[in-house]
Amino acid sequence: MANIKKEINKRRTFAIISHPDAGKTTLTEKLLLFGGAIQVAGAVKSNKIKKTATSDWMEIERQRGISVATSVMGFEYSDTKINILDTPGHQDFAEDTFRTLTAVDSVVVVIDVAKGVEPQTEKLVKVCRMRNTPIIVFINKLDREGKDGFELMDEIEQKLGLHVTPLSWPIGMGKSFKGVYNIYNEKLNLFTPNKQTVEEGIEFSDINNPELESYLGDSAGTLREELELVRGVYPGFEKQKYLDGELSPVFFGSALNNFGVKELLDTFIEIAPTPLGREAEQRFVKPDEDKFTGFVFKIHANMDPNHRDRIAFVRVVSGVFKRNTPYYHVRLDRRIKFASPTAFMAQKKSVIDEVFPGDIVGLHDTGNFKIGDTLTEGEVLKFKGIPSFSPELFKYVENADPMKSKQLAKGLVQLSDEGVAQLFTGKHTGRKIIGTVGALQFEVIQYRLLHEYGAKCRYEPITLYKTAWFISDNKEQLEDFRKRKATNIALDKEGREVFMAESPFALQMAREKYPDIKFYFTSEFEEK
Numbered sequence: 001m002a003n004i005k006k007e008i009n010k011r012r013t014f015a016i017i018s019h020p021d022a023g024k025t026t027l028t029e030k031l032l033l034f035g036g037a038i039q040v041a042g043a044v045k046s047n048k049i050k051k052t053a054t055s056d057w058m059e060i061e062r063q064r065g066i067s068v069a070t071s072v073m074g075f076e077y078s079d080t081k082i083n084i085l086d087t088p089g090h091q092d093f094a095e096d097t098f099r100t101l102t103a104v105d106s107v108v109v110v111i112d113v114a115k116g117v118e119p120q121t122e123k124l125v126k127v128c129r130m131r132n133t134p135i136i137v138f139i140n141k142l143d144r145e146g147k148d149g150f151e152l153m154d155e156i157e158q159k160l161g162l163h164v165t166p167l168s169w170p171i172g173m174g175k176s177f178k179g180v181y182n183i184y185n186e187k188l189n190l191f192t193p194n195k196q197t198v199e200e201g202i203e204f205s206d207i208n209n210p211e212l213e214s215y216l217g218d219s220a221g222t223l224r225e226e227l228e229l230v231r232g233v234y235p236g237f238e239k240q241k242y243l244d245g246e247l248s249p250v251f252f253g254s255a256l257n258n259f260g261v262k263e264l265l266d267t268f269i270e271i272a273p274t275p276l277g278r279e280a281e282q283r284f285v286k287p288d289e290d291k292f293t294g295f296v297f298k299i300h301a302n303m304d305p306n307h308r309d310r311i312a313f314v315r316v317v318s319g320v321f322k323r324n325t326p327y328y329h330v331r332l333d334r335r336i337k338f339a340s341p342t343a344f345m346a347q348k349k350s351v352i353d354e355v356f357p358g359d360i361v362g363l364h365d366t367g368n369f370k371i372g373d374t375l376t377e378g379e380v381l382k383f384k385g386i387p388s389f390s391p392e393l394f395k396y397v398e399n400a401d402p403m404k405s406k407q408l409a410k411g412l413v414q415l416s417d418e419g420v421a422q423l424f425t426g427k428h429t430g431r432k433i434i435g436t437v438g439a440l441q442f443e444v445i446q447y448r449l450l451h452e453y454g455a456k457c458r459y460e461p462i463t464l465y466k467t468a469w470f471i472s473d474n475k476e477q478l479e480d481f482r483k484r485k486a487t488n489i490a491l492d493k494e495g496r497e498v499f500m501a502e503s504p505f506a507l508q509m510a511r512e513k514y515p516d517i518k519f520y521f522t523s524e525f526e527e528k
């Protein structure tokens with residue numbers, strides 16, 4: 001037990017999220033450099049999907065294949081084992097990102113100083129807030145002209161709904177960027193462009209000391225004024241509030257110039273949560289319980305169509321996962337053992353014997369796993385918090401080759417288990433509907449059905465705004481709703497009913513007419 005507690009305490013599992021191009025890949029790379037996990041910049045093969053690739057979705061799939069290697073990057077830094085879970089940059093794969101966020105204990109949000117809060121950042125932070133995930137904000141590209149610090153704080157508070165406390169503050173920006181004052185450890189960090197070496201900050205607890213002028217010249221006065229304002233306006237940092245998801249520390253820097261990254265990392269390992277337990281439908285599971293439990297949050301298909309095997313990514317919640325041990329697959333009600341579980345250390349994958357809470361283990365899968373599946377030592381548990389989100393684009397899917405209907409049905413189920421898209425079945429009509437967050441997935445599905453399952457499909461348009469899961473204690477209203485809206489009700493792949501709202505108006509009407517029915521855009525959470 002002592003051993004497992006020690007292993008838990010040294011782990012930090014998190015994701016970096018951002019709108020594409022804010023600097024997530026660059027920041028990840030700099031963090032890996034600190035961990036000694038890579039030796040040179042540029043070693044993180046672009047795990048982001050380039051914007052130019054929108055028409056070239058096969059290239060996107062190929063890159064997704066490559067990204068198995070960078071899906072989880074584990075490294076050691078200062079007696080800490082850090083796991084960075086990568087999230088796809090392309091917004092068409094936002095749902096992958098949502099699910100990955102269920103497997104982390106905290107996040108770092110990267111914001112471009114010039115662009116401020118962008119749409120993808122808003123969406124992702126909203127998902128984090130539903131789970132009260134602790135959030136650190138890193139404002140990047142201070143070597144460029146951008147928005148004023150206070151303006152950015154306002155934007156973060158308003159658009160992201162976060163309460164912020166700056167732990168560092170910029171001194172100028174762009175051409176006149178001089179560095180940051182680290183409020184947290186009272187140090188002055190001076191910026192030298194294009195210098196990748198990291199220098200320790202200068203101790204500077206009394207900013208009224210006239211020596212500040214010798215470092216900053218005229219900017220010293222501005223810094224004093226701004227810091228006074230910062231102290232007056234924002235609450236002081238309180239670790240517990242951060243851990244509860246109620247207060248977000250903010251750092252400023254430039255990932256490309258390796259500036260402000262070490263301060264971020266050092267503060268991160270000091271304050272970020274160690275692996276947390278998870279709520280299961282039956283009970284709360286604590287990380288230091290001695291029995292192993294874990295859940296599947298991601299499934300990655302083999303890129304080779306001749307091998308329809310996959311890797312299931314399991315987040316270890318409690319206990320120690322051991323190689324060649326038969327674990328209980330709760331949904332299938334049977335035991336499975338794994339001969340070659342994979343650990344992810346930086347970019348190498350290697351077979352591992354023991355995996356601890358907070359870590360991710362990759363399991364070779366021939367079709368036994370669905371996203372959200374739970375593994376235990378025998379206890380019947382189902383972890384919560386891996387919801388489905390309402391897709392944004394919908395199409396009817398029809399069989400285009402009558403000889404291959406079985407293959408089509410199987411392919412659709414397996415691809416939706418993998419999380420490529422969501423599959424709904426019209427309750428009344430029996431017609432299959434595919435829902436996605438991005439247009440690309442429709443092409444990906446068609447291609448994969450043909451190449452992996454030998455099935456052909458055709459799409460037909462459907463007018464749908466969103467699918468809303470619904471519940472109510474009022475049986476009468478529920479029955480009436482089911483009767484009147486029969487043609488608009490479908491079943492998701494777990495057999496749960498969803499209301500297929502044709503427009504925001506249709507949903508509003510339903511809400512007004514059936515006040516006792518609650519409609520949700522996610523299958524588990526109440527939206528905030």
Ligand code: G4P
Binds near residue numbers: 020048
């Ligand atoms: P992403 O993963 O969030 O999509 O962003 P990525 O790190 O790929 O960064 C996007 C672009 O922003 C890259 O330039 C990168 O070099 C640049 N960048 C990242 N951090 C900084 C910074 O601190 N300052 C400045 N000035 N630029 C930064 P690119 O030209 O699009 O790509 P590349 O050809 O340099 O890779």
